[in-house]
Amino acid sequence: MAVNANSGPPYENVRQTADDDEQLPCGRLLSQVWENWEEGRADPHTDGCPYCAAALDDLRQLGRAVEEVRDTGFEEADTATLTQRVMDVVRLELRPGRTLPLGEPDDDTWIIEAAAARTLRAAAELLPGVRVGSCRISPLPASADESPPPQRGPLRGPVRVRLSAVVTLARPLQETADRIREQVREAADSALGMGVAAVDVTITDIVDDAGEDEGATWEGADR
């Protein structure tokens, strides 16, 4: 599936979904109010609106709270603005989504899919030229000959990761896909402690170093 080169940077639209955005009672999107403020964009509506004013007040408070606990020693390519970081956490809190098992089958520890996916996505994007689109994680169904799980609730086996990415041709595609897979497995193990049974990588677009579309699709499944 080729991305039209005229629609802007190839991977700009793959991240946020519209229903992720919280809307204030006045109709403004919360994230938009915050981003406008952070970038110094004036908005006459915001100046006179109590909902927007409360939202900005909260952003400042949240920003302080996040800064206090954030571990500044962490080596991560930290390109996200404070607003994005705060919005990420808030969004996950408001719409948690599916929980996945963390640890061994007899642990009672879990992680929300979106939180795990962000970690795996960030790990894959440490590779040069790789931009991850979707990253879905799902439990694998138990095989027929396994005894019933020891506790109620969702299955606790290793998971399957399905990831799509836009890459450059700096390396052969198979090699890039393999490296993405390695990054994902490594991050799942060392950052999360989540068992991964399979990683499927779909390369949805190829761009050159200047960001122009090469127009090809390639799929590779983990054997």
Add this chain to the structure above:
Amino acid sequence: MTQQDPGKGRTVEERLSGVAAPAALAVPGVAFLRPGLAGLLRGAVPSAMRRDPDGRPDGTGVRVERRPAADAAGPAGGWTISVHVVLRRNRRAVDVARAVRIAVTEAVVGSGLTDTVAPEVAVTVTGFV
């Protein structure tokens, strides 16, 4: 179903929460209990929008429930405590989550509120800062 302790103003559930939450927060690697940040958004987000993974209205990062007496999966009448945490990125998530389980279990058992019966404690990582 809540039990009112005649001597105090709070229910047993509230007191258990009051024991579990600080124990979880004290674990190295824990940044917030959910809704640590969303809870600070007073007016910006209608509280009706906050739902936990089971679709129930979100209260604090600790949910305390009494298991029904006839529940086959665990001791009759025991307590189940669910903790939702936002973590820092300086430690492996599962290690912190396990430490939270242990800390909460010990704090609850030590409080005597559950007659020293260990609660079932589930920990969910809801994000990282």
